[in-house]
Amino acid sequence: MSDQLTLSRPYLQVAALCEKHLEEKDGVISLIRIIDRFTIPGTDDVMPPTILAFTIAVMFKAGNFRGRAEIGVQPISPSNTLMPEIKLTVQFRGEEEGGVNMMGLVKLQVTEEGLHWLVITLEGEEYTRVPMRVVYQKEPTIRTT
Numbered sequence: 001m002s003d004q005l006t007l008s009r010p011y012l013q014v015a016a017l018c019e020k021h022l023e024e025k026d027g028v029i030s031l032i033r034i035i036d037r038f039t040i041p042g043t044d045d046v047m048p049p050t051i052l053a054f055t056i057a058v059m060f061k062a063g064n065f066r067g068r069a070e071i072g073v074q075p076i077s078p079s080n081t082l083m084p085e086i087k088l089t090v091q092f093r094g095e096e097e098g099g100v101n102m103m104g105l106v107k108l109q110v111t112e113e114g115l116h117w118l119v120i121t122l123e124g125e126e127y128t129r130v131p132m133r134v135v136y137q138k139e140p141t142i143r144t145t
Contacts, residue, residue, distance in 0.1 A: 008064035010092060012127045013099065015120045017054045021103050029101065031057055037133040038110075047136035049111045056106050056130075058120055061099040062092040071102050072121040075132075078114030110134050 019033035040050050058071060068091050075083035090100040110116065118130040 009125075010060040010065045010069070010099065010122065011063050012059075012120070013061050014057055014059040015118075015128050015130050016057050017118070017130060017132060018057060020055050021057055029057075029059075029103075031055075036131055037135065039135045039137050040110075041137050041139050043139055043141060045138065047111075047113055047134075049109055051107050051109050052134075053105065053107050055103060056086075056118070058102040059099060060090075060092075060122065061097055062094065063096055065092050067092060069123050071100075072119075072124070073102075073106075074119040074121065075108060076117045076119060077110070078112055078116060078134075083108065 014031075016031060017035045018031040019035060022030045022032065024030070035054055038052050038054075040047055042048060056073060058073065060071070068089055070087055070089050073086040075085075077083060086106065088102050090102065092098075092100060113134050113136045116132040116134060118132060120127045120130065
């Protein structure tokens with residue numbers, strides 16, 4: 001961990017899952033359809049492995065911090081299994097209210113129902129956790145005779 005990060009750390013502004021984000025010409029960002037629950041329809045008795053697609057938005061404000069830092073997003077399943085981590089190195093510079101935004105499409109394979117967590121870290125230090133509930137909805141089957 002960098003010495004500067006321990007002396008002064010950035011402030012977490014946003015950590016959210018959404019359908020998509022828009023960035024206007026003036027730099028203003030809009031998060032569209034904030035998500036915290038995914039319902040997976042199916043006909044099997046047990047939920048099949050399913051790929052969920054969503055946008056993750058993580059925004060930090062620099063405060064007094066300047067320099068490079070690594071943002072991590074570590075998904076954890078309901079059974080406490082670590083899933084593949086997303087990492088991005090960013091550069092904090094400029095004004096105190098300036099910062100960095102990490103936004104992008106995530107495709108995450110889930111294999112179980114329940115409460116998943118996306119752990120947001122900066123330089124390996126946990127900042128927050130974003131909940132993501134996965135529900136399997138077995139659809140009724142219609143039998144004709």
